[in-house]
Amino acid sequence: MNLGGPRDSDEVFPFLHRLFADPDIIPLPMQKHIAPWIARRRTPKIIDQYNKIGGGSPIRRWTERQGELMSALLDKLSPATAPHKAYIGFRYAAPLTEDAIQTMLADGVTRAVAFTQYPQYSCSTTGSSLNELWRRTTELDSEQRIRWSVIDRWGTHPGLIEAFSQNILTKLASYPKDRRDSVVILYSAHSLPMSVVNRGDPYPPEVAATVDAVTKRLAQDGVRNPYRLVWQSQVGPSAWLGPQTNDAIHGLATQGHQDQLLVPIAFTSDHIETLFELDLEYGEEAKKAGVTGLKRVESLNDSPVFVRALADLVRDHLAEAKPVSAQWLLRCPGCKNDTCAQTRRFFGKECVSVPLP
């Protein structure tokens, strides 16, 4: 499960329309009517951005590759639960959640793991995908032929931390030796509206936990660079969690820190937020402003260490035979969304006994 992205210009409007129509990510007054209007207004700008990164989002290509590699590895690591097959359920672009369920039913699948590809949990991302999975499952699989369990977060999994750390070490090594130790590491995550943060969304502390775990892992290799966690991609005029990545780059450069290494810490593959926003928008602005040493760490994409982490996560989850985590059962203190309660009831209770094949 992931957000998904348009593969070409024609898919941009439907993608944005679904996104702005989802109250789990953006609650709007008269949402049904306003969503197509906002999506239509935003479409030309976003088409232009996708055109600058090759015409569309690579998120589907990467997710397919990650799924294939993970399944092949899982067959070896967990022969008792083989064969394994990855299906993609994107929230706002094809293949959608309902496409995944329909294909799985046609394939005769009876046991499935809803595996979020967002390592850190937010109600606006994984929460929205699970709410959609519950809605579509109720509609398309009323007999519950597919038994579900959920991997809802994995932001401090040792394999994930190792994959991030190896990519950071590789990029740090590209700085001249005499400057390497003073490169500022800027961990950049997608921001959240403050209304979501104040509701008690667990995403900000979970992203910070990932950063902390990577920092400790890097120290094992003697890397103790200064670092900050910063937030990118805010949309619209409301207050969002900061500091914003772009402001941080310029603020630190003004203080004399020319060497800065950007690390996308809440995405597992390349897409518009890395290829356009970090590389083109922020990168080019920084160059114009005279920031000379800004670089970006590679996204995890098909890193073998990362693929192994995905396979280990599923293997351990299947061995544990627990349908959901206790942490996921706890809703945000400020949650008023009844769907969140129903989804938890469904995955947490009705699917309690999940026999392995």
Ligand SMILES: C=CC1=C(C)c2cc3[nH]c(cc4nc(cc5[nH]c(cc1n2)c(C)c5CCC(=O)O)C(CCC(=O)O)=C4C)c(C)c3C=C
């Ligand atoms: C951890 C990942 C993400 C969080 C958290 C997140 C929250 C969030 N996003 C919006 C609004 C938009 N996001 C858009 C694109 C987009 N968002 C993520 C990830 C997270 N979003 C990704 C990976 C992508 C890009 C997909 C791709 O290209 O493949 C967009 C569309 C682009 C645009 O119009 O700018 C919007 C809109 C909100 C409001 C939000 C938190 C509530």
Ligand SMILES: [Fe+2]
């Ligand atoms: Fe987003």
Ligand SMILES: [Fe+2]
């Ligand atoms: Fe909620």
